[in-house]
Amino acid sequence: MTAQILDGKATAAAIKADLTVRVAALKEQGITPGLGTLLVGDDPGSRWYVNGKHRDCAEVGMGSIQRELPDTATQEEIEEVVRELNANPECTGYIVQLPLPKGIDTNRVLELMDPAKDADGLHPTNLGRLVLNEAAPLPCTPQGVVTLLRRHGVEINGAHVVVVGRGVTIGRPLPLLLTRKSENATVTQCHTGTRDLSAHLREADIIVAAAGVPHLVEPEDVKPGAAVLDVGVSRDENGKIVGDVHPGVREVAAWVAPNPGGVGPMTRAQLLVNVVEAAERAAASAVSAG
Numbered sequence: 001m002t003a004q005i006l007d008g009k010a011t012a013a014a015i016k017a018d019l020t021v022r023v024a025a026l027k028e029q030g031i032t033p034g035l036g037t038l039l040v041g042d043d044p045g046s047r048w049y050v051n052g053k054h055r056d057c058a059e060v061g062m063g064s065i066q067r068e069l070p071d072t073a074t075q076e077e078i079e080e081v082v083r084e085l086n087a088n089p090e091c092t093g094y095i096v097q098l099p100l101p102k103g104i105d106t107n108r109v110l111e112l113m114d115p116a117k118d119a120d121g122l123h124p125t126n127l128g129r130l131v132l133n134e135a136a137p138l139p140c141t142p143q144g145v146v147t148l149l150r151r152h153g154v155e156i157n158g159a160h161v162v163v164v165g166r167g168v169t170i171g172r173p174l175p176l177l178l179t180r181k182s183e184n185a186t187v188t189q190c191h192t193g194t195r196d197l198s199a200h201l202r203e204a205d206i207i208v209a210a211a212g213v214p215h216l217v218e219p220e221d222v223k224p225g226a227a228v229l230d231v232g233v234s235r236d237e238n239g240k241i242v243g244d245v246h247p248g249v250r251e252v253a254a255w256v257a258p259n260p261g262g263v264g265p266m267t268r269a270q271l272l273v274n275v276v277e278a279a280e281r282a283a284a285s286a287v288s289a290g
């Protein structure tokens, strides 16, 4: 038996179709959600990603605001653009594309962002709200994982999820999402300090591999019938994406989120969701204050 595909491309398209309707409704109330991006330097991968964001915005009817600085930009110049985006009424949410050039204090830049405009859900205030179960923009890739599972009917409630990785964008926030009462999973977090990774993986109903180690998860690590989501991005000598999950896993698992075509498109869709939801929150509070 070959695993069924957790199809991130199709799911992201369905989310964007839903957002198109919500954006149109906001526009009727006189609000046009607009996504801003700040790209520092000219890394081709980062540029490709940022351009994709602006295409997504056009697709759902959102505005988009593009800011760029050379890789020689100073801390002060970057912070100046952040202040401008905070004040810009056309920009209702934005991201600072990471990584920033060497020598820049990234956390200082991110803390300067208006948390109400944080499209990534990674501002310290919003990560705090997640811990406190308060409404906030959610970290895009972790919430993309949850949505991808839900939309394919994979049972999260009561499942044992093994998350491999402890990075700030995925590994650290994902267990916070999965252990909310609304998801109700039991989570084991593994990382480079884990003694017997295979033993943990073999217990998992759901594996989320976000370590950035090519083919870290092998077929013999996977319980038959498990769901395996590949979030790792490494590149081979030809620049082709190599995920954290060995292709042979497809013969053991019941569900596989491939890479590309799995969680990546969900990350982009969630970015749009965050901007639209922030605009909807602002609209609702304007009505109740009105």
Ligand SMILES: Nc1nc(=O)c2c([nH]1)NC[C@@H]1CN(c3ccc(C(=O)N[C@@H](CCC(=O)O)C(=O)O)cc3)C=[N+]21
Pocket (backbone or CB within 6 Å): 049, 095, 096, 097, 098, 099, 120, 140, 241, 259, 260, 261, 262, 263, 264, 265, 266, 267, 268
């Ligand atoms: N502030 C900030 N927020 C981010 O969310 C952020 C960031 N910085 N820096 C870089 C990473 C990377 N990232 C990706 C998202 C989607 C795809 C994606 O849609 N990938 C497609 C195509 C991949 C390909 O063919 O190259 C797929 O997986 O199918 C890829 C990469 C977001 N990041």
